[in-house]
Amino acid sequence: MIDYQGSFNDGRSAGRQEVSVSLGTDGLSITGAGLTEPVFWPYNELVAVDNIASQAPFRIGCASWPDARLTLEDQRLLADFRVHAPQLFGPPVSKRLRNAVAAIAGAGLLGASIWFGLPLASRFVASMIPISWEVALSDQFADEIVEQFASMTGDSPRVCNNEEGALALDRLVTQLAEADGSPYEFDVKVIDGKLNNAFALPGGRVFIFRGLLEFAENPDEVSAVLAHEMGHITHQHGTRAIVQGLGVSFVFSVLLGDMGGGVIAAAGEILLRMSYSRDAESEADDSAIDLLQKSGLHVGGLSSFFKRLAQEDGDLPSALQLLSTHPSSEKRAQLTNGLEDVGRVALSDTDWKALQDICKQ
């Protein structure tokens, strides 16, 4: 029987005792001048502190004596340990594989639940938010957003409201709002800017730029755009996007913590928002058709508007559509194909002229 030399810390003081260790059938016997009595450590309770196969000297401990440490150096011990205490060499390959598979599956599950769960969760949270909160939120940012859009074409954000124009706009909005049955009170304004665009804010506010009124060839196109924006509001797309944005940035920055979560959170938020807003646009289109039909108005304006928009702006190459915010204009141009278009024109010629001239003072 060989005695191996080592050093022992009893876990009660910082002292170090030189000891000799002998291997029995059930465990290690540790004896030394500095020990009050011999110590016995069963093989199955041994735990490795260091990577014992690659480091010398190496330390081991005993599960039932948590703070004590035995430091050994002799490499011949390793052969005995492999037989009697294989746990010292780390978990077996099968267990490591199982852990790896579990980790990958877990990460996949986590990713999937974020990707699919967040939109659902934000839809639910948004539906719980009172309309007055949505209005309050929009009021905070409306001026700023209008200003930013207007500055894209170098315009200052002025609300157009000459008398005849405002009356015509009101007639258009009332037709749609009355048919809608939406709990929201719509507040539609025209901004004196060249931008060919319109947008909706949570709570009921819609902004249309003069550029869009000039681009539109008839009142049907404007009523289609208006119905589309009202769809955004009724389906709470903006509110949901805000809730989801908060959720995503929180989840990512928390998940990745000090791995630089902030940067990745921002990028992840854009990606999720893009995929989300594509769905939102389609939903708003469907809801627009529905609303136009309920109001008894022409639905064809929706398609013709996007058809001409596509000719003007060009479109994204088809491979990239998966990630783009808007459904392709080509696809949208065909939205109302095959629909029975029995509705009436939204505005009389006089009113249409007045609406187009709403910004004239």
Added chain:
Amino acid sequence: MPFKDDSIQAPVLSAQDGQGNSVDQSSGQFAVYDGQAGPITKIAAVNAILGLFTLGIYRFWGKTRMRQHLWSRITILGDRLEYTGTPKELLLGFLFAAVIMGLISIGLYVINILIPSVEGQVVVTILYVIGLYFLTFFAIFRARRYRLTRTQWRGVRFSQTGTGRGYAFRAMGLLLLTGITLGLCYPYMQTRLQEYRTNNTWFGNRNLVFDGLAYDLFWKWVLALVLYIPTLGISILWYNVNEFRYFTSRTRFSSLSFSSSLSTMNVFLILLVYGIAVGVLWIALSTAAESVVDFGSLSVTMEAGQAPDISPELVLGIVVMALIFVSLMNVLRFTLYLHPMIRAVSETLMVTGSIDVDDIKQSDAERGSRGEGFADVLDVGAI
């Protein structure tokens, strides 16, 4: 026996008796650090890659692995330090902190919506910033406690008394004082905080003692401020190194006293190499990214907010670049910053005096079961 490349023979430190149970020396190096860039880079790289593929969850295992390695590379009196923390503790601490931070964020957002007046929002924002500072200091102190209670030498644990609350209140008060005095009280703040940290640090049943005075640092701080512009800020580094040396010289453990001869030049060179590496990495990646993606359109559309009309290539480009950059930065931080810093500090840290380590008994301090959650969530930037 085949040895892996990270196998290292323990250097035998000159213990004064055969047992290594007492130190009695005029002056000698306190700790030997034998970490090598290769194995550290390998661990950091594995952690970065697995961290990304598991959406960050692997980092609790990765951190534990890195700490186990770094701790075990530090030898004092012939025996290595040991890190006994577990990934599960870090995970629990993280979950706890994440839930609390989540509730705070939601509450703040709701308050922000419900308070329409600008004045009210300013007040809320100020309170939020104060709260964030408080939580950050709190997190730093609690994280320190976790690490100390998970550090052993010869089976005896370190520990920390004092409370995170106490530390955070002190730090906030001192920070306010420093602000009011336009920074002149900075050495006072540092000294008082170091005093709180050190005097609350224990190895086994004995604590460290700090008796530094801010006055000893005051004129160096003034000099550093005066020379800030002509030296392009390097005077602050010079002050920090001097502060570290002073704090070390004012720290005692029983009858052991310490000193450090860390030089500003040494730290400067480490930071220079690290800074150049980060700069090169940044330029290389942004050049590579710009050849693929046009960043020009980004600023306008991001601000417009409501209608993000960003091309998909742009977003994918940003995501990929951010992931690569953040991962490589994490690796560089260990290889080119923390590793050389630990080496520089340990090589210049001297100890004087004698102590009978047999008399140091095991700590009976509470260890807690949760890891440093807030430090993780708030990213206070420790190892």
